[in-house]
Each structure stands twice: as structure tokens, then as C-alpha cells.
Amino acid sequence: MKSSLDYYVDAPYFQRPRIQWPGGKRLALWIAPNLEFYELAPPANPQRAAWPRPYPDIDGYGTRDYGNRVGAERLMRVLDRYPTRVSVSLSTALCIHHPEIVQMGLERHWEYFSHGIYNTRYAYGMDEAQEREMIAESMALIAEHTGQHCDGYLAPALTHTEFSLDLFAELGGLYTCDLFHDDQPTPIRTRSGARLVSVPYSLEMNDTIVYVVNKIEPRRYGDMLKTHFDRLYQEGAGSGTVMCIPLHPYQVSHPHRIAAFRDALDYICGHDGVWHATAREIARHYLEHHYDVALVAT
Amino acid sequence: MSLDQNYLQYPLRRRGMDHDRYPFSMLHERPPLRWPGDKPLAISIVVAVEHFPLNQQGRPFKVPGGMTTAYPDLRHFSLRDYGNRVGIWRILRALDAAGVPASFALNAAVIERFPTLARSLAARGDELIAHGLHMDALHHQGLGEDTERHWIESARDALTAIGPAPRGWLSPAKQQSALTPDLLQEAGFSYMLDWINDEWPYRFATRNGSITAVPLSTELEDRFVMLHNLHSENSWVTQVSDAIDWLSSEASTGSPRLLTLLVHAWVIGQAHRIAAFEKLLAAIAALNDTIVISPHTIASSFVANA
Numbered sequence: 001m002k003s004s005l006d007y008y009v010d011a012p013y014f015q016r017p018r019i020q021w022p023g024g025k026r027l028a029l030w031i032a033p034n035l036e037f038y039e040l041a042p043p044a045n046p047q048r049a050a051w052p053r054p055y056p057d058i059d060g061y062g063t064r065d066y067g068n069r070v071g072a073e074r075l076m077r078v079l080d081r082y083p084t085r086v087s088v089s090l091s092t093a094l095c096i097h098h099p100e101i102v103q104m105g106l107e108r109h110w111e112y113f114s115h116g117i118y119n120t121r122y123a124y125g126m127d128e129a130q131e132r133e134m135i136a137e138s139m140a141l142i143a144e145h146t147g148q149h150c151d152g153y154l155a156p157a158l159t160h161t162e163f164s165l166d167l168f169a170e171l172g173g174l175y176t177c178d179l180f181h182d183d184q185p186t187p188i189r190t191r192s193g194a195r196l197v198s199v200p201y202s203l204e205m206n207d208t209i210v211y212v213v214n215k216i217e218p219r220r221y222g223d224m225l226k227t228h229f230d231r232l233y234q235e236g237a238g239s240g241t242v243m244c245i246p247l248h249p250y251q252v253s254h255p256h257r258i259a260a261f262r263d264a265l266d267y268i269c270g271h272d273g274v275w276h277a278t279a280r281e282i283a284r285h286y287l288e289h290h291y292d293v294a295l296v297a298t
Numbered sequence: 299m300s301l302d303q304n305y306l307q308y309p310l311r312r313r314g315m316d317h318d319r320y321p322f323s324m325l326h327e328r329p330p331l332r333w334p335g336d337k338p339l340a341i342s343i344v345v346a347v348e349h350f351p352l353n354q355q356g357r358p359f360k361v362p363g364g365m366t367t368a369y370p371d372l373r374h375f376s377l378r379d380y381g382n383r384v385g386i387w388r389i390l391r392a393l394d395a396a397g398v399p400a401s402f403a404l405n406a407a408v409i410e411r412f413p414t415l416a417r418s419l420a421a422r423g424d425e426l427i428a429h430g431l432h433m434d435a436l437h438h439q440g441l442g443e444d445t446e447r448h449w450i451e452s453a454r455d456a457l458t459a460i461g462p463a464p465r466g467w468l469s470p471a472k473q474q475s476a477l478t479p480d481l482l483q484e485a486g487f488s489y490m491l492d493w494i495n496d497e498w499p500y501r502f503a504t505r506n507g508s509i510t511a512v513p514l515s516t517e518l519e520d521r522f523v524m525l526h527n528l529h530s531e532n533s534w535v536t537q538v539s540d541a542i543d544w545l546s547s548e549a550s551t552g553s554p555r556l557l558t559l560l561v562h563a564w565v566i567g568q569a570h571r572i573a574a575f576e577k578l579l580a581a582i583a584a585l586n587d588t589i590v591i592s593p594h595t596i597a598s599s600f601v602a603n604a
Contacts, residue, residue, distance in 0.1 A: 059494065097311070257540075
């Protein structure tokens with residue numbers, strides 16, 4: 001084990017080259033629903049149990065299945081009312097299990113990026129060849145079932161090895177959502193020198209972290225989203241910022257939670273200086289206009 | 299270091315589910331449900347009346363709400379019994395005052411240990427739901443088929459001794475073995491409340507037929523919101539009200555909706571919480587276009603309409 005994987009270097013927040021978004025916008029907003037499939041009986045991983053309860057853990061499994069049966073469509077109907085752009089963190093096996101959900105996203109011009117094969121198959125313990133095979137297969141599933149090149153990666157269940165980001169970059173990836181070190185995109189150093197962009201995702205605004213880990217009340221989550229937005233929007237007047245809202249249809253779409261999210265979206269979308277973008281668009285813009293400058297500056 | 303190669307093989311990666319209990323479908327794809335009176339929204343309130351044994355075995359895990367300290371944990375034992383001695387009576391008074399019906403899920407041990415309560419609940423004519431033997435009798439793979447069948451039949455028979463044979467089942471901690479649905483169907487149950495993966499009832503295949511799954515809104519339970527999340531009583535009322543508003547709105551523009559709410563005598567029956575329940579009941583009683591029905595009526599409406 002290493003004390004750091006040295007993906008990024010020090011770059012004080014207010015002393016960087018200015019980031020300019022298209023159209024002079026201040027803040028790039030992207031919405032990231034995690035469309036996932038959890039297996040009822042996955043093979044055991046030596047470092048992490050898939051379920052807290054013994055087989056069959058119908059509580060954990062049922063919670064996730066709800067997201068696909070009920071939550072996904074409810075979330076789509078809310079997002080349909082706003083100009084937001086959506087980039088999906090996809091358990092790519094969903095393309096095979098529930099292609100109807102993936103198709104509904106395609107009809108909405110959603111971007112798909114890899115969140116592994118299943119959210120019950122972890123990278124922990126994989127050797128490099130195994131992890132490369134897993135990531136490559138997930139990218140191939142997206143290409144086959146959506147016609148899109150998979151540009152982004154968020155490790156399944158946030159399980160990483162020392163090589164995850166290197167492997168993704170070498171397989172042709174453009175951006176990673178796995179690091180939480182910043183509110184702006186940053187260059188990520190990879191072992192091959194392949195260029196990789198970190199696009200801010202967010203754990204703090206992630207509905208599962210909010211509701212499951214931090215046990216936040218729904219209306220407070222709505223307030224947190226607004227406050228988070230306010231600060232990044234204010235700072236974005238100086239240099240462009242990124243706000244991501246990571247969601248799970250099995251969390252945010254519950255009928256006691258969805259209105260608070262809708263209200264926050266209503267507030268955020270009332271601001272003119274928001275660039276509604278996909279993660280791919282943010283990463284490409286950054287790579288084209290700011291990546292090399294950021295490297296030189298550091 | 300590497301993983302066994304089967305970790306990268308996916309034999310159940312196929313269209314639909316990775317098991318054969320039910321086909322996948324999204325709620326909006328299904329034919330609309332019809333509630334009695336053609337109401338757009340149905341609400342069902344289930345009150346769990348539970349016994350937590352002092353000599354907890356904790357197999358295969360310690361039940362949420364169970365004993366915590368070294369034996370004898372009189373603290374939690376008696377605090378849970380508070381629900382059966384005080385809380386449930388407060389809840390009944392609140393329900394009657396609001397004129398809102400509820401159903402009651404009873405551990406068999408409650409019927410044995412609190413006969414006056416059991417007779418009173420049976421006399422109300424509300425639906426009684428089998429809730430297993432007690433809260434430390436968790437259904438799991440280690441039981442074996444014969445033992446689990448005996449547990450299910452014993453819980454059924456305890457209710458049958460004080461009233462009609464129960465049609466519905468709620469497992470302690472909603473925990474099932476892989477055989478529970480089969481054994482429930484074979485013991486004469488027509489629906490179960492254990493699977494929380496939907497907002498509508500659906501058909502669930504068993505080895506000799508099928509049973510109806512009626513999902514509960516677990517994340518709105520009194521225990522989950524107030525004891526697990528530590529949200530306030532007022533916040534609980536707000537969350538349930540927000541859910542009702544959202545579902546009413548969907549129901550008014552689309553197909554009917556359902557809210558199933560599970561509360562516990564030992565949680566919502568506390569003196570500092572009952573006012574929140576009363577507030578919620580008053581709000582429910584004042585709703586138009588809503589019907590409050592039992593889970594059995596939900597299940598049979600679904601079957602009749604399927």
C-alpha cells in the first residue's frame with residue numbers, strides 16, 4: 001500500500017488559471033443518476049460482503065429493485081420538466097436485464113458511462129488483468145447497447161485498486177468520477193501518460209450518502225442542494241465551477257423525498273448562468289481549453 | 299493477488315431478473331389498479347404488535363429493536379412490552395377518534411402473553427396479520443423446511459384460535475428464507491408483506507402456485523424514520539404527508555396509487571410520539587379521493603383486477 005497514488009498535484013483553489021465555460025456560464029451542472037443492478041446471490045468477494053443479511057437478503061435486494069421498478073420512471077418524469085443534462089452511471093449489466101430503462105434514457109439523449117458490470121461485483125482483490133477485463137467489458141456493453149463510446153468511469157460500488165484509473169485511461173477513457181478532491185475538473189496523472197480528466201461528482205450531494213449514511217431529512221437535502229449551488233454559482237463568477245447531483249432511483253424517488261429534490265432543481269434551474277452539460281461535454285471542454293494550462297501551471 | 303475466475307462470470311445475466319420469482323416490470327407499464335369506490339389513492343395502515351424475548355438467540359442476526367445489553371436486558375425487554383401494555387391502547391384510541399381503520403400484525407407470542415389485548419383486537423373486526431412467532435424467530439436458511447413450516451403453521455393457528463384464519467403474513471424483521479414464500483402459500487396465506495421492491499401489489503411465484511406480494515413503504519416506517527434516522531416526530535409527519543401529496547398528484551393525473559404504512563406499538567405508542575400519529579390520522583381522515591383499506595383488500599383488489 002502507498003501513502004498516496006499521486007493522481008493530482010497541489011493547485012490552490014483561488015490561484016488557478018481561470019476556467020471559462022461556453023457562453024460565459026458560471027457553473028456547469030450535471031445530473032448523475034446511478035442506474036444499477038444488484039444481484040441476489042453474487043459470488044463472494046474476499047474484502048466486502050455484498051449484503052448485510054444472509055441469503056436471501058430481500059431487504060437490501062428489494063430496496064434496489066424498487067429503483068428499477070418504480071423509481072427510475074418517477075425520476076425521469078421530474079427531470080423531463082427541466083433543461084438539465086443527464087449522464088448515467090450505469091451498472092452495464094442493466095443493458096441486458098432491463099434494456100427498457102436504458103432505452104428510456106436514450107430517448108432523452110442521456111449519456112451513459114461505466115459503473116462496472118454489477119454493483120455487487122467489486123474490484124477489490126482483482127489482479128490487473130481481471131480489472132482490465134471487467135472495465136473493458138463494461139465499456140463494450142455500453143457501445144453495443146447504446147451506440148455510445150463510454151467516456152467516463154465510476155468504479156462499481158466505488159471499489160478501486162491502485163490501477164483502476166490507469167486501466168480506464170489506457171482503455172480509451174476520457175474522464176473519471178472516482179475522486180472527490182475538487183469542485184473543478186483537474187488533470188489526472190496516469191502511469192501511461194494518457195490524458196484523463198477528473199470531473200467532479202460529489203459524495204456530499206449524493207442522495208445515498210445523504211439518506212443512508214448521514215440520515216438526512218428529505219427537505220434538508222433540498223436545502224443542502226440549494227446552498228451548495230449558491231456557493232459554487234457565486235465562485236463560478238470568478239472561475240467556472242462544476243456541480244454534480246448524483247442520484248439513485250431507489251433513494252431520491254421515494255414519494256416522501258422526490259418533491260424536495262424537485263424544489264431544489266426548480267431553484268437551481270432558475271439561474272441564467274448555469275451551463276447544463278453532460279459529464280462528457282464538461283470533460284471535453286476542459287481537455288480542449290484548460291487541461292494543458294492546468295498542467296503547466298502546476 | 300487475484301480473484302477466482304468465476305468472479306468475472308455472470309451466468310444469470312439475462313433479460314429480466316436474476317431469479318424466477320417474478321418477471322420485471324416498471325410500474326407505469328402495468329394495467330391500472332382499481333381500488334374500491336374507484337378512489338385514486340389507497341392508504342393502508344398496519345400496526346405491528348411485537349414480543350422481543352429476553353433470551354434472544356440472535357440467529358441468524360440480532361433483530362433490529364432486540365435485546366442489546368448483557369442478559370437479562372430488562373431495559374429493552376420492558377420497553378418493548380410497553381407497546382403491548384400502553385402504546386397499543388393509545389394507538390387504538392387515536393384510530394377510533396379519527397375514524398381511520400388499521401390492520402394489526404401480531405406475533406403469536408403476543409396472543410399468548412397478552413390475551414386481553416388479543417381478544418380486544420379480534421373483537422374490533424379489523425384484519426389481523428400473522429407476524430411469526432416472536433421477534434427472535436427469524437426465518438432463514440438454517441431453519442430447515444420442517445421447522446419453518448411448523449413456525450408458519452403455529453403462527454397461523456395462534457391467530458385462528460381468536461378469529462378468522464389470517465390471509466396475510468409479515469415476517470419478523472421482514473426476513474425470509476428462500477422457501478418462506480412457498481411455505482406461506484402452502485399454509486393458506488394469500489399475500490405477504492415482506493418484499494419492499496414496489497409500490498403496487500404483484501404476483502410472486504411459488505413452487506405450487508403463487509402468492510401476492512404487497513409492498514410496505516419501509517423507509518417511511520416510524521421505526522426507520524424516528525429511531526434509525528433519528529428524525530423528529532414532526533419530520534415524520536411531514537415526510538408521510540409529502541408522500542401522500544406526491545402520490546395523490548400522480549394518481550390524479552395517471553393511474554391509482556398506494557401508500558402502505560407500518561407503525562409499531564412500541565414506537566409510535568410512546569407518550570411523546572402519539573400526537574404525531576394523531577396529527578397524521580387527522581390529515582388522512584380529511585383527504586378526499588382517498589380510501590383507507592386493509593392489505594387483504596389491497597391484495598384482493600389486485601387479484602380481482604389482474
